Amino acid sequence: xxxxxxxxxxxxxxxxxxxxxxxxxxxxxxxxxxxxxxxxxxxxxxxxxxxxxxxxxxxxxxxxxxxxxxxxxxxxxxxxxxxxxxxxxxxxxxxxxxxxxxxxxxxxxxxx
Amino acid sequence: xxxxxxxxxxxxxxxxxxxxxxxxxxxxxxxxxxxxxxxxxxxxxxxxxxxxxxxxxxxxxxxxxxxxxxxxxxxxxxxxxxxxxxxxxxxxxxxxxxxxxxxxxxxxxxxxxxxxx
Numbered sequence: 001x002x003x004x005x006x007x008x009x010x011x012x013x014x015x016x017x018x019x020x021x022x023x024x025x026x027x028x029x030x031x032x033x034x035x036x037x038x039x040x041x042x043x044x045x046x047x048x049x050x051x052x053x054x055x056x057x058x059x060x061x062x063x064x065x066x067x068x069x070x071x072x073x074x075x076x077x078x079x080x081x082x083x084x085x086x087x088x089x090x091x092x093x094x095x096x097x098x099x100x101x102x103x104x105x106x107x108x109x110x111x112x
Numbered sequence: 113x114x115x116x117x118x119x120x121x122x123x124x125x126x127x128x129x130x131x132x133x134x135x136x137x138x139x140x141x142x143x144x145x146x147x148x149x150x151x152x153x154x155x156x157x158x159x160x161x162x163x164x165x166x167x168x169x170x171x172x173x174x175x176x177x178x179x180x181x182x183x184x185x186x187x188x189x190x191x192x193x194x195x196x197x198x199x200x201x202x203x204x205x206x207x208x209x210x211x212x213x214x215x216x217x218x219x220x221x222x223x224x225x226x227x228x229x
Binding site for chain 1: 116143145147152153154155156157160162170202204206208215216217218220221222223
Protein backbone atom coordinates (compact mmCIF):
# COMPACT_ATOMS: atom_id res chain seq x y z
CA UNK A 1 0.00 0.00 0.00
CA UNK A 2 0.88 3.67 0.04
CA UNK A 3 2.17 5.52 3.07
CA UNK A 4 4.32 8.48 4.08
CA UNK A 5 6.59 8.70 7.11
CA UNK A 6 7.93 12.00 8.42
CA UNK A 7 10.31 12.81 11.20
CA UNK A 8 8.57 13.62 14.44
CA UNK A 9 8.59 17.14 15.75
CA UNK A 10 8.60 19.64 17.01
CA UNK A 11 11.78 20.92 15.42
CA UNK A 12 13.12 24.05 17.07
CA UNK A 13 15.73 26.15 15.29
CA UNK A 14 17.25 29.57 15.61
CA UNK A 15 16.73 32.08 12.82
CA UNK A 16 19.16 31.56 9.88
CA UNK A 17 19.77 27.90 10.79
CA UNK A 18 19.69 25.12 8.20
CA UNK A 19 16.52 23.06 8.05
CA UNK A 20 16.02 19.44 7.07
CA UNK A 21 12.73 17.60 7.54
CA UNK A 22 12.95 13.96 6.55
CA UNK A 23 10.25 12.23 4.53
CA UNK A 24 10.20 8.69 3.19
CA UNK A 25 7.43 6.98 1.32
CA UNK A 26 6.10 3.60 0.31
CA UNK A 27 4.17 3.38 -2.94
CA UNK A 28 2.95 0.70 -5.30
CA UNK A 29 3.70 2.72 -8.43
CA UNK A 30 5.48 5.94 -9.30
CA UNK A 31 3.71 8.64 -7.34
CA UNK A 32 3.95 12.41 -7.36
CA UNK A 33 5.37 13.90 -4.16
CA UNK A 34 4.37 17.09 -2.38
CA UNK A 35 5.20 19.27 0.58
CA UNK A 36 2.38 21.26 2.10
CA UNK A 37 2.61 23.91 4.82
CA UNK A 38 -0.04 24.78 7.41
CA UNK A 39 0.14 28.07 9.29
CA UNK A 40 -1.76 28.33 12.59
CA UNK A 41 -5.53 28.35 12.13
CA UNK A 42 -5.33 27.90 8.37
CA UNK A 43 -5.74 25.18 5.78
CA UNK A 44 -2.88 23.51 3.95
CA UNK A 45 -1.04 25.30 1.16
CA UNK A 46 1.15 23.68 -1.46
CA UNK A 47 4.81 24.49 -0.86
CA UNK A 48 6.44 22.47 -3.64
CA UNK A 49 6.07 19.29 -5.64
CA UNK A 50 7.95 16.80 -7.83
CA UNK A 51 6.37 14.43 -10.29
CA UNK A 52 9.18 12.06 -11.25
CA UNK A 53 12.48 10.65 -10.03
CA UNK A 54 15.33 13.16 -9.69
CA UNK A 55 12.97 16.12 -10.05
CA UNK A 56 13.70 18.95 -7.63
CA UNK A 57 10.80 21.04 -6.36
CA UNK A 58 11.56 24.49 -5.00
CA UNK A 59 9.68 27.49 -3.65
CA UNK A 60 10.39 30.35 -1.21
CA UNK A 61 13.90 29.02 -0.52
CA UNK A 62 12.67 25.50 0.26
CA UNK A 63 13.83 22.55 -1.84
CA UNK A 64 13.17 18.81 -2.03
CA UNK A 65 14.48 16.19 -4.46
CA UNK A 66 12.52 13.09 -5.49
CA UNK A 67 14.89 10.20 -4.73
CA UNK A 68 13.49 6.93 -6.08
CA UNK A 69 16.46 4.83 -4.94
CA UNK A 70 15.98 5.84 -1.29
CA UNK A 71 12.20 6.50 -1.57
CA UNK A 72 12.73 9.89 0.03
CA UNK A 73 11.68 13.50 -0.45
CA UNK A 74 13.45 15.47 2.29
CA UNK A 75 12.61 19.15 2.71
CA UNK A 76 15.53 21.59 3.10
CA UNK A 77 16.04 25.31 3.53
CA UNK A 78 19.37 27.00 3.91
CA UNK A 79 18.34 29.79 6.29
CA UNK A 80 15.03 29.68 8.13
CA UNK A 81 13.08 32.72 9.29
CA UNK A 82 10.65 33.19 12.15
CA UNK A 83 7.90 33.41 9.54
CA UNK A 84 8.64 29.81 8.50
CA UNK A 85 7.19 28.55 11.80
CA UNK A 86 4.38 26.21 10.76
CA UNK A 87 3.49 22.54 10.37
CA UNK A 88 4.92 20.83 7.29
CA UNK A 89 3.27 17.81 5.66
CA UNK A 90 4.82 15.45 3.17
CA UNK A 91 2.34 13.75 0.83
CA UNK A 92 2.17 11.44 -2.14
CA UNK A 93 -0.43 11.04 -4.82
CA UNK A 94 -0.98 8.11 -7.09
CA UNK A 95 -0.99 9.18 -10.70
CA UNK A 96 -4.35 8.65 -12.40
CA UNK A 97 -6.14 8.39 -9.07
CA UNK A 98 -5.48 11.71 -7.33
CA UNK A 99 -5.83 10.12 -3.87
CA UNK A 100 -3.42 11.75 -1.48
CA UNK A 101 -1.61 10.13 1.41
CA UNK A 102 -0.22 12.47 4.05
CA UNK A 103 2.46 12.09 6.66
CA UNK A 104 1.70 13.01 10.26
CA UNK A 105 3.20 16.48 9.95
CA UNK A 106 6.28 18.10 11.49
CA UNK A 107 5.94 21.26 13.51
CA UNK A 108 8.73 23.78 13.00
CA UNK A 109 9.41 26.51 15.56
CA UNK A 110 11.93 29.17 14.58
CA UNK A 111 13.20 31.41 17.37
CA UNK A 112 14.59 34.91 16.75
CA UNK B 113 -12.00 33.37 -7.13
CA UNK B 114 -12.97 32.42 -3.57
CA UNK B 115 -11.25 29.03 -3.95
CA UNK B 116 -12.51 26.41 -1.52
CA UNK B 117 -14.90 27.64 1.14
CA UNK B 118 -16.15 25.77 4.20
CA UNK B 119 -18.89 26.53 6.68
CA UNK B 120 -19.15 26.70 9.58
CA UNK B 121 -15.69 27.52 10.97
CA UNK B 122 -16.56 26.17 14.41
CA UNK B 123 -19.30 23.85 15.63
CA UNK B 124 -20.18 22.19 18.92
CA UNK B 125 -22.53 19.21 18.86
CA UNK B 126 -23.96 16.92 21.46
CA UNK B 127 -23.56 13.17 21.09
CA UNK B 128 -26.23 11.79 18.77
CA UNK B 129 -26.93 15.02 16.91
CA UNK B 130 -26.55 15.19 13.16
CA UNK B 131 -25.21 18.00 11.02
CA UNK B 132 -23.81 18.84 7.61
CA UNK B 133 -20.46 20.48 6.95
CA UNK B 134 -20.60 22.54 3.78
CA UNK B 135 -17.87 22.73 1.15
CA UNK B 136 -17.93 24.65 -2.11
CA UNK B 137 -15.35 25.47 -4.77
CA UNK B 138 -15.51 27.87 -7.70
CA UNK B 139 -12.58 26.50 -9.74
CA UNK B 140 -14.60 23.94 -11.71
CA UNK B 141 -12.58 21.11 -10.20
CA UNK B 142 -13.81 17.58 -10.76
CA UNK B 143 -12.07 16.05 -7.75
CA UNK B 144 -13.18 16.91 -4.22
CA UNK B 145 -12.35 15.26 -0.93
CA UNK B 146 -12.88 15.44 2.83
CA UNK B 147 -10.15 14.89 5.40
CA UNK B 148 -10.03 14.91 9.15
CA UNK B 149 -6.97 16.14 11.00
CA UNK B 150 -6.17 14.76 14.43
CA UNK B 151 -3.07 15.46 16.52
CA UNK B 152 -0.13 13.25 15.54
CA UNK B 153 -2.07 11.54 12.76
CA UNK B 154 -1.80 13.90 9.85
CA UNK B 155 -4.75 14.07 7.49
CA UNK B 156 -6.91 11.04 6.88
CA UNK B 157 -9.20 10.75 3.87
CA UNK B 158 -12.88 10.32 4.72
CA UNK B 159 -14.63 10.39 1.33
CA UNK B 160 -13.83 11.65 -2.12
CA UNK B 161 -15.52 12.33 -5.44
CA UNK B 162 -14.21 12.44 -9.01
CA UNK B 163 -17.25 14.21 -10.39
CA UNK B 164 -20.94 14.97 -9.90
CA UNK B 165 -22.82 11.80 -8.99
CA UNK B 166 -19.64 9.82 -8.18
CA UNK B 167 -18.37 9.32 -4.64
CA UNK B 168 -16.19 6.74 -2.92
CA UNK B 169 -14.91 5.92 0.52
CA UNK B 170 -11.53 6.85 1.85
CA UNK B 171 -9.61 5.56 4.83
CA UNK B 172 -12.06 6.47 7.62
CA UNK B 173 -15.60 6.66 6.18
CA UNK B 174 -17.64 5.24 9.07
CA UNK B 175 -20.15 7.66 10.54
CA UNK B 176 -20.02 10.02 7.56
CA UNK B 177 -22.07 10.36 4.37
CA UNK B 178 -21.43 12.42 1.25
CA UNK B 179 -23.19 13.20 -1.98
CA UNK B 180 -22.17 15.22 -5.03
CA UNK B 181 -25.07 16.63 -6.96
CA UNK B 182 -23.11 19.50 -8.53
CA UNK B 183 -19.49 20.10 -9.48
CA UNK B 184 -19.25 22.97 -6.98
CA UNK B 185 -20.58 21.43 -3.77
CA UNK B 186 -19.53 18.45 -1.68
CA UNK B 187 -21.27 18.38 1.72
CA UNK B 188 -20.23 16.01 4.51
CA UNK B 189 -22.97 14.67 6.76
CA UNK B 190 -22.45 13.37 10.26
CA UNK B 191 -25.32 10.99 10.91
CA UNK B 192 -25.10 10.63 14.69
CA UNK B 193 -22.20 12.56 16.18
CA UNK B 194 -19.82 10.81 18.57
CA UNK B 195 -16.98 12.24 20.70
CA UNK B 196 -14.52 10.31 18.48
CA UNK B 197 -15.54 12.64 15.64
CA UNK B 198 -14.11 15.67 17.44
CA UNK B 199 -11.56 16.87 14.91
CA UNK B 200 -10.70 19.53 12.36
CA UNK B 201 -12.26 18.81 8.98
CA UNK B 202 -10.76 19.98 5.70
CA UNK B 203 -12.29 19.95 2.28
CA UNK B 204 -10.02 19.97 -0.77
CA UNK B 205 -10.41 20.07 -4.53
CA UNK B 206 -8.26 19.60 -7.59
CA UNK B 207 -8.54 19.10 -11.34
CA UNK B 208 -8.82 15.50 -12.41
CA UNK B 209 -8.27 14.05 -15.85
CA UNK B 210 -8.49 10.28 -15.75
CA UNK B 211 -5.88 8.38 -17.68
CA UNK B 212 -3.47 11.28 -18.14
CA UNK B 213 -0.95 9.99 -15.63
CA UNK B 214 -0.79 13.42 -14.01
CA UNK B 215 -1.42 14.30 -10.39
CA UNK B 216 -2.57 17.80 -9.57
CA UNK B 217 -2.13 19.64 -6.32
CA UNK B 218 -5.10 19.81 -4.00
CA UNK B 219 -6.47 23.17 -2.87
CA UNK B 220 -7.65 23.20 0.73
CA UNK B 221 -10.38 25.10 2.49
CA UNK B 222 -9.78 26.84 5.84
CA UNK B 223 -11.26 23.98 7.88
CA UNK B 224 -14.13 23.37 10.30
CA UNK B 225 -13.29 22.74 13.93
CA UNK B 226 -15.87 20.33 15.34
CA UNK B 227 -16.29 19.40 18.99
CA UNK B 228 -18.68 16.65 20.06
CA UNK B 229 -19.54 16.57 23.75
